[in-house]
Amino acid sequence: MSNYIVLTKQVPDVSQITDNAFDPETGTLIRSRLASVINELDALALGFAHRMRRLSGDTSGKIVVLTMGPPMAQEVLRYGLSRCADAAILLTDRRLGGADTVATANPLAYAVRKIVKEILGGDEDYYVVCGMQSVDGDTAQVPPQLAEELKLACVAYVTDAAYRNGRFEFTRIISGGSQVVAPRNMPAVITVAKYEWPLFATFARTRRAKRTEIITWDADDIGAAHIGVQGSKTSVIRVFPPGKTTRKCKRLADAKSLAEVLCSSFRGEGAKSDKAVESSGRYVLPAERKNLLDRSFEGTKKEDEDFKVLGGVLENLGIDGVGQINEYIKGEILAAAGERFHSKALESMLDGLKLAEAGYRGEVWVVAEHDGRQVHPATFELVGKARELADSLKTKVGVCVAGGKVEGFAEELIAAGADNIYVVEHELLTHFDPAAYRKAVAGCVEKYQPQIVLFAATPRGRMLAPMVSYRVGCGLTADCTGLDIRDSTRRGLIGILMQTRPALGGNVMATIMTKSSMSQMATARPGVMKRLPSDAGRTGTVVPVGVELSDEDLCLEVISTELGGGEVNLGADVIVSGGRGMQSRDGYEQLAGSLCQSIGSKLDTSVERGASRAAVEQGFVERAHQVGQTGTSVGPKIYIALGISGAIQHMIGVANSETIIAINSDPNAAIFKQCDYYIVGNVEEVVPQLVDALEA
Numbered sequence: 001m002s003n004y005i006v007l008t009k010q011v012p013d014v015s016q017i018t019d020n021a022f023d024p025e026t027g028t029l030i031r032s033r034l035a036s037v038i039n040e041l042d043a044l045a046l047g048f049a050h051r052m053r054r055l056s057g058d059t060s061g062k063i064v065v066l067t068m069g070p071p072m073a074q075e076v077l078r079y080g081l082s083r084c085a086d087a088a089i090l091l092t093d094r095r096l097g098g099a100d101t102v103a104t105a106n107p108l109a110y111a112v113r114k115i116v117k118e119i120l121g122g123d124e125d126y127y128v129v130c131g132m133q134s135v136d137g138d139t140a141q142v143p144p145q146l147a148e149e150l151k152l153a154c155v156a157y158v159t160d161a162a163y164r165n166g167r168f169e170f171t172r173i174i175s176g177g178s179q180v181v182a183p184r185n186m187p188a189v190i191t192v193a194k195y196e197w198p199l200f201a202t203f204a205r206t207r208r209a210k211r212t213e214i215i216t217w218d219a220d221d222i223g224a225a226h227i228g229v230q231g232s233k234t235s236v237i238r239v240f241p242p243g244k245t246t247r248k249c250k251r252l253a254d255a256k257s258l259a260e261v262l263c264s265s266f267r268g269e270g271a272k273s274d275k276a277v278e279s280s281g282r283y284v285l286p287a288e289r290k291n292l293l294d295r296s297f298e299g300t301k302k303e304d305e306d307f308k309v310l311g312g313v314l315e316n317l318g319i320d321g322v323g324q325i326n327e328y329i330k331g332e333i334l335a336a337a338g339e340r341f342h343s344k345a346l347e348s349m350l351d352g353l354k355l356a357e358a359g360y361r362g363e364v365w366v367v368a369e370h371d372g373r374q375v376h377p378a379t380f381e382l383v384g385k386a387r388e389l390a391d392s393l394k395t396k397v398g399v400c401v402a403g404g405k406v407e408g409f410a411e412e413l414i415a416a417g418a419d420n421i422y423v424v425e426h427e428l429l430t431h432f433d434p435a436a437y438r439k440a441v442a443g444c445v446e447k448y449q450p451q452i453v454l455f456a457a458t459p460r461g462r463m464l465a466p467m468v469s470y471r472v473g474c475g476l477t478a479d480c481t482g483l484d485i486r487d488s489t490r491r492g493l494i495g496i497l498m499q500t501r502p503a504l505g506g507n508v509m510a511t512i513m514t515k516s517s518m519s520q521m522a523t524a525r526p527g528v529m530k531r532l533p534s535d536a537g538r539t540g541t542v543v544p545v546g547v548e549l550s551d552e553d554l555c556l557e558v559i560s561t562e563l564g565g566g567e568v569n570l571g572a573d574v575i576v577s578g579g580r581g582m583q584s585r586d587g588y589e590q591l592a593g594s595l596c597q598s599i600g601s602k603l604d605t606s607v608e609r610g611a612s613r614a615a616v617e618q619g620f621v622e623r624a625h626q627v628g629q630t631g632t633s634v635g636p637k638i639y640i641a642l643g644i645s646g647a648i649q650h651m652i653g654v655a656n657s658e659t660i661i662a663i664n665s666d667p668n669a670a671i672f673k674q675c676d677y678y679i680v681g682n683v684e685e686v687v688p689q690l691v692d693a694l695e696a
């Protein structure tokens with residue numbers, strides 16, 4: 001009999017954001033102005049656990065809902081009780097507040113242990129079921145880190161379950177396709193990425209939910225090792241509004257106008273949309289700076305402004321060295337700076353000016369992702385970024401590549417900008433098993449102690465990175481879109497990695513830094529960093545690294561894998577992609593096929609058909625055509641999205657397109673805010689008109 005512990009979180013309702021939810025001064029979101037709801041994927045996870053219980057045929061298994069949050073978070077527990085939960089635990093304590101993912105996963109893991117002991121009577125046959133990620137954090141890090149603390153298998157990005165031969169098999173999303181796996185041992189952690197059947201409350205269950213006592217625990221009850229701000233390994237430096245998209249977002253009236261912009265954009269008329277990547281200048285170590293007072297690399301806006309004021313005053317006073325600043329000069333500075341800062345702030349700035357040693361030492365690393373045949377394109381992008389960071393820090397770029405036979409990748413990685421390739425080869429690494437890879441990569445990191453470790457924010461990277469970082473006790477920032485080296489001298493830090501990422505569903509940006517860690521770790525969004533041109537003349541070193549692995553180290557049994565393949569040219573100049581809005585395989589064939597043909601003959605260029613993951617899953621087209629985070633990342637001159645909503649996982653894969661055109665029947669489709677030209681309309685009507693207009 002399996003039991004199910006479902007993790008739920010109360011989050012701000014980011015789908016209902018009104019203008020007054022933003023601070024007019026800073027442009028950032030005020031969380032307290034948003035309603036609180038259950039995190040949608042957690043609600044689906046609850047439904048998923050309920051389905052698992054039914055599939056197992058043993059309905060005596062308990063479903064226990066657990067949340068950590070303020071007292072009002074008990075609302076999500078009542079939600080769970082009114083659907084299917086048998087018991088509910090609220091973990092609440094001010095000391096738990098302000099936690100990052102490490103200081104969230106850790107107390108939750110301790111609470112799971114206590115649930116098993118006190119509510120499940122010590123029965124070790126249980127699943128922890130959670131949503132893949134929460135909409136406020138968007139990290140997907142807590143479940144794998146919780147699994148790591150409990151030393152359990154973690155099956156991430158699950159979309160379906162089947163019960164066969166007395167055990168569960170899970171279908172999950174992987175890069176390039178999907179896979180069916182089963183945990184080798186119980187208990188296990190499951191993260192749900194998609195489930196179409198949420199549960200609804202019944203009258204009887206709602207009454208029961210009201211009567212059921214919610215069990216409340218505080219920090220002392222669970223005795224966790226890492227809690228709250230103290231136990232966190234990252235801290236937020238600043239929060240700011242996201243930059244405006246540089247896409248044109250222009251609505252067109254009809255297919256004729258669309259045909260005209262399609263042709264003119266293809267010919268390069270009208271400037272290409274630039275990507276909204278923040279460029280923040282190259283970092284220079286203090287020893288390399290021309291002037292000691294040059295502090296253009298401070299962390300926060302305030303610190304930056306204060307140092308500019310200080311620099312200006314010192315320049316006016318003719319002072320160019322910290323040694324010249326005595327008590328009299330300090331008085332002069334404070335008088336000249338006026339209200340800008342007080343004496344304590346001045347002292348800390350002057351102390352900061354004396355700092356010259358970087359806070360971290362070691363190489364800048366990338367953990368390579370590959371499928372055994374080739375290295376994932378995102379790895380090369382990260383090597384390009386790592387090269388820039390390492391050059392600023394005057395250190396080397398290392399790539400850690402674990403696998404069955406992977407030494408052959410070294411040459412290409414060195415040509416892409418790496419200096420040292422740390423090769424961990426073992427036959428048990430031939431296929432990606434999270435636990436075995438975690439052991440291999442964590443061992444390598446512990447041995448060589450790089451100062452920065454970057455992973456691609458692919459499903460695999462977002463699974464492996466939290467496990468590795470938790471195991472080696474380092475902070476981790478998820479899904480970064482900006483990585484810069486900065487000083488924060490008022491905190492006594494030189495040359496640290498500022499990790500910038502979207503949060504709250506992309507409504508705010510946050511810059512985060514690592515604390516109390518040997519290495520600074522981040523996953524970075526594919527398609528954002530730039531791959532360097534390959535240089536076959538570059539030289540580097542291959543460093544073989546040993547790892548001891550046995551069957552005991554594997555956590556998953558792979559039952560089947562479905563990967564896209566075949567002759568698909570997603571490097572074509574024009575890609576016509578279809579989504580779920582194409583309605584059927586015939587609809588897709590007819591509409592995408594006819595549009596490809598007429599664009600090909602009109603523009604005399606290569607055209608290929610693409611698809612969203614939903615279209616592939618509906619069977620409209622083969623997997624090899626899938627574009628996006630777990631499909632192929634594309635960068636054509638023209639990308640045409642037909643009946644595609646614009647989910648982040650799709651748009652990540654098309655960010656490098658020069659011009660994006662969308663046709664969608666929903667006037668509020670998210671894709672309209674991320675494209676250059678669009679038409680609101682049915683694809684069945686607009687596409688034939690577009691074909692006619694192109695042929696006219």
Ligand SMILES: Cc1cc2nc3c(=O)[nH]c(=O)nc-3n(C[C@H](O)[C@H](O)[C@H](O)COP(=O)(O)OP(=O)(O)OC[C@H]3O[C@@H](n4cnc5c(N)ncnc54)[C@H](O)[C@@H]3O)c2cc1C
Nearest residue numbers: 579580581612613614628629630631643645650665682683
């Ligand atoms: C870990 C993970 C990885 C993922 N990787 C990818 C990936 O690589 N690629 C990817 O695409 N997705 C990926 N997804 C899925 C992604 O989140 C979305 O679910 C998916 O992109 C939605 O596809 P869609 O836009 O075709 O379908 P929907 O979101 O269902 O949108 C269909 C759109 O069609 C419109 N429409 C309906 N009828 C018509 C009509 N007659 N004419 C015009 N418009 C119409 C609707 O208004 C709607 O906007 C991933 C998800 C996860 C969790």
